[in-house]
Amino acid sequence: MWQEIDNKLCKTFIFSDFKLAFAFMWEVALLAEKEQHHPEWTNIYNKVEIKLCTHDSGNIVTEKDKSLAEKIDTIYNA
Numbered sequence: 001m002w003q004e005i006d007n008k009l010c011k012t013f014i015f016s017d018f019k020l021a022f023a024f025m026w027e028v029a030l031l032a033e034k035e036q037h038h039p040e041w042t043n044i045y046n047k048v049e050i051k052l053c054t055h056d057s058g059n060i061v062t063e064k065d066k067s068l069a070e071k072i073d074t075i076y077n078a
Contacts, residue, residue: 002069007060008040008051009069013076015046024048027075037068 002011015021021043028050032038040051050072052065 002073004061008053009061009065010049010051011069011072013048013050015048018045021046021048024076028072031071031075032068035064035068035071037064039068039072 002009004010013021013024015024025041025043025048028039028041037052037054040053042049052061052068053059054062054064057064
């Protein structure tokens with residue numbers, strides 16, 4: 001579940017191994033580039049943490065972030 005923390009939408013995704021985590025990041029990277037909306041994220045082995053906010057709107061959560069979050073969830077649940 002996405003949570004709003006410090007004006008960012010945040011979620012942690014857990015995978016069975018690094019390869020699956022990295023494949024997920026690759027898919028999200030392609031989506032983010034297409035949407036021209038790039039996440040702040042970290043990856044440690046099988047864990048990917050993503051934070052979304054809209055920089056040109058003053059670093060707050062906007063509909064653009066919520067839309068990207070829904071699309072990321074679709075990739076994760078595929």
